[in-house]
Amino acid sequence: MENKGSVLMHRYEIGKLLGQGTFGKVHHARNLETGMSVAIKMIDKEKVLKVGMFEQIKREISVMRMVRHPNIVQLYEVMASKAKIYFVMEYVKGGELFDKVAKGKLKEDLARKYFQQLIGAVDFCHSRGVYHRDLKPENILLDDNGNLKVSDFGLSALAESKRQDGLLHTTCGTPAYVAPEVINRKGYDGSKADIWSCGVILYVLLAGYLPFHDSNLMEMYRKIGKADFKFPNWFSPEVRRLVSKMLDPNPNTRISIAKIMESSWFRKGLKPVRIEIKGKEPASHDVEAVVGDSSTAAEAMQELARPSNLNAFDIISFSAGFDLSGLFEENERKKEERFTSRKTAKTIISKLEDIAKRLKLKVTKKDGGLLKLAGSEEGRKGVLSIDAEIFEVTPTFHLVEVKKTGGDTLEYQKMMKQDIRPALEDIVWTWHGDQLRSQQQQENQPELQQPSQEHPLLDVSPQIP
Template identity: 55%
Template sequence: MFFTSTVCSLLTANFLHFYFNLQIKREIATMKLIKHPNVVRLHEVMGSKSKIFIVLEYATGGELFDKIVNHGRMKEDEARRYFQQLINAVDFCHSRGVYHRDLKPENLLLDACGNLKVSDFGLSALSQQVRDDGLLHTACGTPNYVAPEVLNDRGYDGDSADLWSCGVILFVLLAGYLPFDDDNIMNLYKKIGTGDFTFPSWFSHGTKRFILRILDPNPMTRITIPGILKDQWFRKGYKPPIFNEKYETNLDDVDAAFNDSQESHVVEKQEQPAALNAFELIALSKGLNLENLFDIEQELKRETRFTSTCSAKELISKIEEAAKPLGFDIHKNNYKMRLENIKAGRKGNLNVATEIFQMAPSLHMVEVRKAKGDTLEFQKFYKKLSNSLKDVVWHSEDDAQVHTSKLSDQRM
C-alpha cells in the first residue's frame, strides 16, 4: 500500500510539474506573439536550472479593478475609453490566433498615463488548440465573466466568448457591480445561460442597446468585433491604435513560437548578435558543465549547438553556402536564419531555425533547431551541415591534440 501510494504521489507530482511548465511555456509563447499598446509587454525571459525569470512592462497604475473598488462606477465617457482600448487589444489578440479566456478587471492594468494594458495570459488558447469542429472545448475562466456557451460544455468560439467577457466588464465599469451574481453557483449559471440581468436606472438608452448586443446568450447572434467597431455608441471619441512596428509571426508550432524569437518578436534592427547572459548559459548547459556547448558530436535531438571563432557575418555566409546545395531556401533576419526544405518529407517540409549568439568578443555560439518537420530528417540534415562546417567549428587545444592523436593512430 505504501509503495502504491508513493508511486501515485510521484506520478502526480511529475504530472503537475509537467502541466505547470506547459502552462508557463504557453503563456510566454503567447505574450511573445503579442506586441500591442494595450497589452502588457514581455521584455525578456531568462532561466536557470530551477527558475524562470520573466521581465514584464511595469504598469504603475495598478489594476482597473482597484480603480472601481476605490472610486466606484465610472462616467460613460471614461468607461467607453477603457472599453475601446480593451476591444483594440482583444481584436489584435484574435488576429494573432490568441484567445484570452479570462478577461476581467483584475487582469486589466493601467500604466502611468492611465492607458489600459491586458495581462495574465495563463488561461489563453492558441488557434492550434481549436478542434476539428472549429471550437475550443476547455471550460475555464472566472464564473461571473464566463460566456454561457463555455458553461454548456459543447464547445465554443474563442472570439465570441472573449467578447461576452468584455461586455460584462463594460457593465461593471458603468454600474460598479456585476450583471450576473449569486451566492449559489447553479443559480449564477442559470442567470448567465438566459442572460438574466437588470440595468441600473442611470444607463442611457444607447448604452443599454449596445450592451444587450454583447451580452446575447446566443453566440451565433452576438455582435462581433467588426460590428462593435461600427457601432455608434462605441465610435464616440474613438482613436484607433497606432503601430510603429512590423510583425512576423508563424504559428505552425507553439515550440517554434516559444523558442524562435524571429517568429514571435518584433523585427528590430540589430548590428550585433544577441549576447548570452549567465542565466542563459546555465540553462543551456548540463548542470555547470559547459562542455556540451563546444562538442560538435553531441547527441542530436530536436536542437544542437556549436561554437566558432569566426565572425557572425562569416558564420551566416558559411551556413548559407552549406545549406543551399542541400535543397533549402534561406530566410535571413540579422543573425537569425530560417532554412526551409523545398521538398516535403515524412512530416511535411523540414524547417530549421538557426541563431548566432555572442559568448565573448571573439567567440560565438550557433544554435541549430528543428522548427518543423521530422526529427530524424533534421538529424541527417545536421550531420551533412556539420561536415560542411568543419573548418569553422572551434576546438580547444586538448581537442586538437586528441584529434591529431587519432589521425596518427589511423596512419599506423
C-alpha cells in the same frame, strides 16, 4: 536573486515585491544599462513541471510574442536559471482596473475610453488568432497616463488549439465573467467568449458591480445561461442596447467586435490608433551574438555588433530541465545541436579550435563572426562543413550552436556523437534536447501521467499580472 537590491543575471536590480501567485512572484526591477523600470515575473520551474503546466507556459510565451499593442502589457524578454524562469515585462504602475471599479461606478466618458482601448486590444489579439479567455478587471492594468493594458495571457488559446469542429473545448476562466457556452462544455468560439467577458466588464465599469452575482455558484451559472440581469436606471438606452447584444446567451447571434466598433456609443470621442505590424511575429529584444573566431575574449566581444538569429524567447528553451524546443522548432531536426555553457567565450572558442585541430578540420573565418570548420577530404556528399556559433545570454552563460552546413549528414552525426560531444563534455552545462527526451521517457510511464494542463473553472484571483 529575489531579495530587494540583488542583481539578476547581471542585468536587473530587483526591487519591491508587486505580487505573488501559486507558481512565483512578480518584482519591480531596474535595467542596470538603461535605467528603465520593468516588472519581472519569476516562475518556479519545479512547481510548474510538477503540476503539468509545461504547455501553458509555452503557450503564454508564444502568445506574448505575437501580441504587441499599445493596450497590451509587453513582454521584453525571457531568461532562465536552473530553478527559475524570468519573464521581463513592461512595468505598469497605475494598478489594476479592478481597484478603480471597486470604489464604484465610473463616469461614462472614462468607462467608454477604457472600453474602447479594451476592444481595440482584444480585436488585435483575435486578428492574430489569440483568445484571452480570462478577461476581467483584475487582469487589466492602468499606466501613468490612465491608459489600459491587458495582461495575464496564462489561460489564452491559439487558433490551432481548436478541434476539428472549429471550437475550443477547455473550460477555464473566472465564473462571473465566463460565457454561458463555456460553462455548458459543448465547445465554444474563443472570440465570442471574449466578447461576452468584455460585455461583463463594460457593465461593471458603468454600474460598479457585477451583472451576474449569487452566493450559490450554480444559481449564478443559471443566471448567466439565461442572461438574467437588470440594468441600473442610469444606463443610457445606447449602453443598454450594446450591453444586451454583448451579453446575448446565444453565441451565434451575439454581436461581433466589428459591430461593437460601429455602435454610436462606442464611437463617441474615439481616437483611432495606428498599429504598425512588421512581419508575422513582432521581434523581441534580440540576444547579441558573441563570435567565436578570435583567439582572445576581448576580440570575441568586439564582434557583438551583429544581431543573432536567436532571441531571448529561444534561449529559454535551452535551459536545463525546461526544454521548450517544441515551441520553436521541429524536434526531428538533426542537422544542428545546441548546448549551454557557463564557461567564458574565450574558453569555448579555444576548446572548439582544439577539437578542430584534433579532428583535422580546417578553421576558417567569415565576416560577421562565425567559426567555420571544414574537412580536409571529400566525403560521400562532398566536404563536411560545420558552423559553430556562440551566443551570450549573460557574461557568464553562453549558448553554442553547432550546425552542419555541407557534406553528409550521417558523417556529421557520427562525428558529433563519437568525437565532438565527448570532447566538449568538460565545458557543457547541458545539451539542448537531452532533458526533453528524458522528460518524455518519464511521461511515457503510466504512473507518471500528468494532470490536466488547464485550470478548471475556478476563480483564481488574484493572479500574477
